[in-house]
Amino acid sequence: MDPEVLERIDHLIDETGAEESHLIGTLQDIQKELNYLPEEALRLISQKIGVPLSQVYSIATFYKAFSLEPRGRHLVNVCMGTACHVRGGVQILEKLERETGIHAGETTADRRFSLEAVRCLGCCGLAPVVMIDGNFHGKLTQKDLDRLLDQYP
Amino acid sequence: MGVRLTIDGRPVEVPEGTTILEAAQTLGIEIPTLCYHEALEPYGACRLCLVEVRAGSARGATQVASCVFPARENLEVTTDSPEITEVRRVLLELLLARCPESPQIRRLAEEFGVRETPFQLRDEACILCGLCVRACAEVVGARAIDFSFRGRALEVKPPLKVPSVSCIACGTCTTVCPTDAVRLDEIARTAHRHRIGEHAPGERCRVCAAYPASPEFPASYEDWFEPGGSNS
Amino acid sequence: MKTYRTHLLLCAGTGCVSNHSFEIKRALEEELARHNLTDEIAVVATGCNGFCERGPVMLVEPDGIFYQQLKVEDIPHLVEEHFLKGRPVEKLMYTEKRGAPPVSRMNDIEFFRHQILVALRNRGRIDPEKIEEYIAHDGYLSLAKVLKEMTPEEVISEIKTSGLRGRGGAGFPTGMKWEFCRRSPGDEKYVVCNADEGDPGAFMDRSILEADPHAVLEGMTIGAYAIGARQGFIYVRDEYPLAVERIKLAIQAAEDLGLLGEAILGTGFSFSVQVVRGGGAFVCGEETALMASIEGRMGRPRPRPPFPAESGLWGQPTNINNVETWANVPIILARGGLWYASIGTPSSKGTKVFSLVGKVANTGLVEVPMGIKLREIIFDIGGGVPGGKKFKAVQTGGPSGGCIPESLLDLQVDYEQLAEAGAIMGSGGLIVMDEDTCMVDVARYFVSFLEDESCGKCLPCREGLQRMHEILDDITEGRGTPGHLDLLERLAGAVKKASLCGLGATAPNPVLTTLRYFKDEYEAHIHEGRCPAAVCKALIRFAIDEEKCTGCTACVRVCPSDCITGEKKQPHVIDQERCIKCGACIEVCKFDAVRKA
Numbered sequence: 018m019d020p021e022v023l024e025r026i027d028h029l030i031d032e033t034g035a036e037e038s039h040l041i042g043t044l045q046d047i048q049k050e051l052n053y054l055p056e057e058a059l060r061l062i063s064q065k066i067g068v069p070l071s072q073v074y075s076i077a078t079f080y081k082a083f084s085l086e087p088r089g090r091h092l093v094n095v096c097m098g099t100a101c102h103v104r105g106g107v108q109i110l111e112k113l114e115r116e117t118g119i120h121a122g123e124t125t126a127d128r129r130f131s132l133e134a135v136r137c138l139g140c141c142g143l144a145p146v147v148m149i150d151g152n153f154h155g156k157l158t159q160k161d162l163d164r165l166l167d168q169y170p
Numbered sequence: 171m172g173v174r175l176t177i178d179g180r181p182v183e184v185p186e187g188t189t190i191l192e193a194a195q196t197l198g199i200e201i202p203t204l205c206y207h208e209a210l211e212p213y214g215a216c217r218l219c220l221v222e223v224r225a226g227s228a229r230g231a232t233q234v235a236s237c238v239f240p241a242r243e244n245l246e247v248t249t250d251s252p253e254i255t256e257v258r259r260v261l262l263e264l265l266l267a268r269c270p271e272s273p274q275i276r277r278l279a280e281e282f283g284v285r286e287t288p289f290q291l292r293d294e295a296c297i298l299c300g301l302c303v304r305a306c307a308e309v310v311g312a313r314a315i316d317f318s319f320r321g322r323a324l325e326v327k328p329p330l331k332v333p334s335v336s337c338i339a340c341g342t343c344t345t346v347c348p349t350d351a352v353r354l355d356e357i358a359r360t361a362h363r364h365r366i367g368e369h370a371p372g373e374r375c376r377v378c379a380a381y382p383a384s385p386e387f388p389a390s391y392e393d394w395f396e397p398g399g400s401n402s
Numbered sequence: 403m404k405t406y407r408t409h410l411l412l413c414a415g416t417g418c419v420s421n422h423s424f425e426i427k428r429a430l431e432e433e434l435a436r437h438n439l440t441d442e443i444a445v446v447a448t449g450c451n452g453f454c455e456r457g458p459v460m461l462v463e464p465d466g467i468f469y470q471q472l473k474v475e476d477i478p479h480l481v482e483e484h485f486l487k488g489r490p491v492e493k494l495m496y497t498e499k500r501g502a503p504p505v506s507r508m509n510d511i512e513f514f515r516h517q518i519l520v521a522l523r524n525r526g527r528i529d530p531e532k533i534e535e536y537i538a539h540d541g542y543l544s545l546a547k548v549l550k551e552m553t554p555e556e557v558i559s560e561i562k563t564s565g566l567r568g569r570g571g572a573g574f575p576t577g578m579k580w581e582f583c584r585r586s587p588g589d590e591k592y593v594v595c596n597a598d599e600g601d602p603g604a605f606m607d608r609s610i611l612e613a614d615p616h617a618v619l620e621g622m623t624i625g626a627y628a629i630g631a632r633q634g635f636i637y638v639r640d641e642y643p644l645a646v647e648r649i650k651l652a653i654q655a656a657e658d659l660g661l662l663g664e665a666i667l668g669t670g671f672s673f674s675v676q677v678v679r680g681g682g683a684f685v686c687g688e689e690t691a692l693m694a695s696i697e698g699r700m701g702r703p704r705p706r707p708p709f710p711a712e713s714g715l716w717g718q719p720t721n722i723n724n725v726e727t728w729a730n731v732p733i734i735l736a737r738g739g740l741w742y743a744s745i746g747t748p749s750s751k752g753t754k755v756f757s758l759v760g761k762v763a764n765t766g767l768v769e770v771p772m773g774i775k776l777r778e779i780i781f782d783i784g785g786g787v788p789g790g791k792k793f794k795a796v797q798t799g800g801p802s803g804g805c806i807p808e809s810l811l812d813l814q815v816d817y818e819q820l821a822e823a824g825a826i827m828g829s830g831g832l833i834v835m836d837e838d839t840c841m842v843d844v845a846r847y848f849v850s851f852l853e854d855e856s857c858g859k860c861l862p863c864r865e866g867l868q869r870m871h872e873i874l875d876d877i878t879e880g881r882g883t884p885g886h887l888d889l890l891e892r893l894a895g896a897v898k899k900a901s902l903c904g905l906g907a908t909a910p911n912p913v914l915t916t917l918r919y920f921k922d923e924y925e926a927h928i929h930e931g932r933c934p935a936a937v938c939k940a941l942i943r944f945a946i947d948e949e950k951c952t953g954c955t956a957c958v959r960v961c962p963s964d965c966i967t968g969e970k971k972q973p974h975v976i977d978q979e980r981c982i983k984c985g986a987c988i989e990v991c992k993f994d995a996v997r998k999a
Contacts, residue, residue: 040698041681045640056330069336071316072699074329078318079700079857080681082640098602099797099833100759102847108985115962115984136684136851137602138641140417141759142454142766151643153420159986160960214705215860217900233899238705253899257862260896264865288889289869298858317700317858320683322868324858 018057026058035065041076044083053087089124089131091169094148098137101145109145110134112159116166175245190236190247191219201236201249205299207346210308212237213300218261222248263287268294272349295351298324302343302352312336315357333359406444411461411526415450415612416644418457422474426458429474433481443485449613451526452767453513456496461508461526468508469494513764516783520753521729522769524614530648533655536616542661544735548624549669554584557628563739565751570596570724571802571828573817579721582711583629586719591631593622594722596692597638600684601800604831606755607725609767611645615652619662619675621731626673629721634675637692640682650677684855688903689722702857703903726755746772750816760833763788777811780834791836799828801848802908804915805841824915840937841920842927846874848912852905863906866897870913879940882928936998939983943999948973950995957987
């Protein structure tokens with residue numbers, strides 16, 4: 018692994034505080050910065066915080082915020098909350114699967130998009146909703162999706 | 171100060187902090203368990219030890235896991251009510267559907283009259299009871315394995331699914347496993363040295379209790395020391 | 403503080419923000435500057451106003467005039483007409499339907515008229531990032547009163563008198579919970595705010611944290627004093643970045659003014675709060691899983707007893723309450739427990755915040771007194787079901803709750819009444835469903851959700867939910883058999899009784915209530931191979947009505963599987979073999995010519 022990246026991970030661990038109660042927060046910071054959790058990060062955390070690697074791995078796989086594989090440049094999160102479900106969320110997800118050529122939970126080969134079906138995003142007044150890179154797009158129709166992804170090269 | 175309760179109509183007094191399961195054991199009442207082990211902290215995951223409790227006349231009965239629920243003054247416990255029996259049936263049917271090929275599960279289910287299951291069959295060996303994980307953590311202290319993922323994808327593996335540096339190949343996990351599902355060769359880093367020729371094909375190794383996967387193990391010294399082989 | 407003649411309270415909750423309310427704010431500021439009105443008129447970005455369906459919204463005070471569905475293009479005209487010339491702009495006001503007269507005042511609009519704001523008292527009125535505005539609205543006065551004039555026991559007594567029950571879903575009496583925690587032996591106690599809001603369709607907690615974070619902080623501080631805790635945690639879902647930001651700002655602002663941290667308000671009482679972000683796990687809303695998560699472990703529930711009040715975080719007595727519960731505390735201390743108890747029903751006191759969503763005209767966030775009828779909420783406040791469709795059910799309590807049919811719409815909103823109907827109050831999500839919703843599909847949806855979110859520790863939840871999902875898949879895909887219904891009931895019964903935690907124990911509720919009230923739909927799927935609501939793909943066909951089709955080829959052009967043939971001005975035909983039932987044709991047809999049957 019690139020020594021600079023390793024150093025960056027090391028720094029992030031120290032920044033939050035190398036303690037067990039900061040374990041999840043540290044993992045979140047690394048996930049945010051590197052777009053995934055490399056194996057080396059898990060091992061380094063285990064060493065520095067002093068918890069077994071099995072515990073770090075458990076946490077990294079238990080929570081959906083983390084991925085052990087690099088995610089796409091753009092995270093396309095389709096809300097599957099109940100309000101979105103009854104207002105056509107399933108059709109929106111299927112259309113996006115057709116547009117990107119991947120299924121929910123996968124990343125495109127060129128690493129441009131990662132598509133996820135996510136839990137309720139909490140803006141049910143705008144159902145159905147898709148969140149891309151933190152931007153909320155609401156009251157979507159299948160037609161809207163024709164041009165939506167173009168905004169994210 | 172003792173705690174007095176009744177189990178299946180029979181009174182018993184036990185020290186404070188005793189669980190219902192332990193109290194029942196003193197009376198010789200058998201409650202089925204799968205994830206319980208006297209050497210480990212009770213876990214309450216398999217739910218087979220479910221019993222009905224009633225605290226006085228106030229409310230109706232609730233179902234609790236007897237391995238973790240503490241005995242309380244005046245508690246009325248029933249271990250074999252129709253509801254409990256029905257719940258147990260469903261749990262066993264679920265287990266049978268998960269591990270239809272497991273002799274231990276089939277035997278356990280048979281004890282309660284469950285011989286078939288209405289659910290689609292899978293073919294797992296591990297019942298995710300956690301005994302191996304807990305034994306490795308509480309008794310051995312190595313914490314080489316743990317649960318990973320969750321829900322449908324829950325599994326027990328060494329971290330990153332490669333043999334673990336922390337594993338000391340003691341075999342405790344394989345000993346506590348109720349369904350012989352633990353594969354020590356997946357967890358331990360050191361290539362396990364079986365005595366050549368000591369086993370008939372399919373016989374279990376007396377050291378690690380893992381099934382020696384016969385085709386992989388060499389039949390002679392020449393095969394064992396082949397360059398590039400697992401022991402070179 | 404500077405004084406202005408007019409305040410423009412612009413909603414900047416997540417919903418309106420995604421609808422460009424920040425751009426509208428910029429446009430307003432530019433226009434006001436252009437007309438030299440900046441010193442007279444202030445633009446305030448507030449938290450969620452609640453009327454999400456009509457966002458972006460803006461309230462003009464002190465006039466009380468309410469604007470909705472604002473667009474950036476409207477702003478120059480609005481500023482010139484209303485703020486320069488004093489003529490409110492009618493075309494930007496709310497109308498119940500096209501052609502109806504505009505309603506200029508917010509509190510005259512049906513959506514707002516029936517609401518009583520207690521937990522949401524400051525919503526849409528203050529800038530959540532300015533502590534001075536919270537204080538100007540009597541913020542932190544309760545804390546001062548508590549610290550200077552009341553003992554912890556007196557505080558607990560007031561909360562008990564109020565009858566406040568946990569607003570996260572379980573409805574446990576809050577005062578009693580605090581008392582248990584206070585009485586538990588331990589030197590280091592903790593208070594926790596559960597902001598993991600996982601119920602799909604619920605966004606009450608997000609709104610409160612975004613609109614009025616100090617209400618939660620003040621509530622927690624009062625609670626900590628009552629219980630004897632020095633440290634608090636606010637556990638917020640990872641998916642609520644704006645809420646996390648606002649609460650962190652609020653903590654800093656409160657600490658700067660000595661309202662949080664060491665020696666609060668110059669007394670001997672110290673209390674500090676840390677924000678912990680969730681990792682994306684619904685089960686972490688369960689209190690023992692939440693605590694495990696704070697401790698840096700997997701969010702897996704453990705058996706109770708012991709309860710958190712006895713043994714919680716790191717084995718110490720811990721009190722966990724929901725965001726809305728905490729937000730009610732300061733006002734209860736200000737106006738008294740008896741005042742709070744005067745609202746509501748005998749068993750359910752006070753008000754409740756609901757997120758009214760789904761097939762309803764006025765989607766948004768509402769706060770109503772306990773005891774109000776469901777019918778009132780959905781039809782009076784909510785404006786009923788849009789599009790001329792018929793109401794079918796309202797789902798309450800999220801995945802732990804149930805679907806209530808029309809025949810029970812006169813039920814009062816009350817913990818016990820909802821429980822009797824097989825549903826639960828839950829955190830307050832109210833999802834309205836109409837004739838186009840398939841109840842079997844809804845049951846399958848909830849089971850699938852919980853199967854995904856199950857931690858997997860206990861057998862009945864992990865295996866039971868998977869099997870329930872399999873059966874519901876069979877039914878919705880045309881492979882249902884009569885035996886399936888009995889099997890579902892047996893499974894549901896076992897999962898309910900045997901699960902380790904609340905997630906599993908309540909998971910069967912959506913299935914059980916739909917079986918109870920909508921059995922005919924299940925039977926249609928099984929015996930007739932028919933989905934009455936025309937939702938389940940395996941049981942429906944898309945077909946074009948020849949009489950209505952004008953041959954415009956709009957559907958031909960959008961069909962992703964090229965299964966529609968037809969010349970211009972000739973009726974089009976769908977090839978059933980290739981149709982993937984995506985619905986793109988229905989969406990685009992202006993003549994209502996595509997039928998689902």
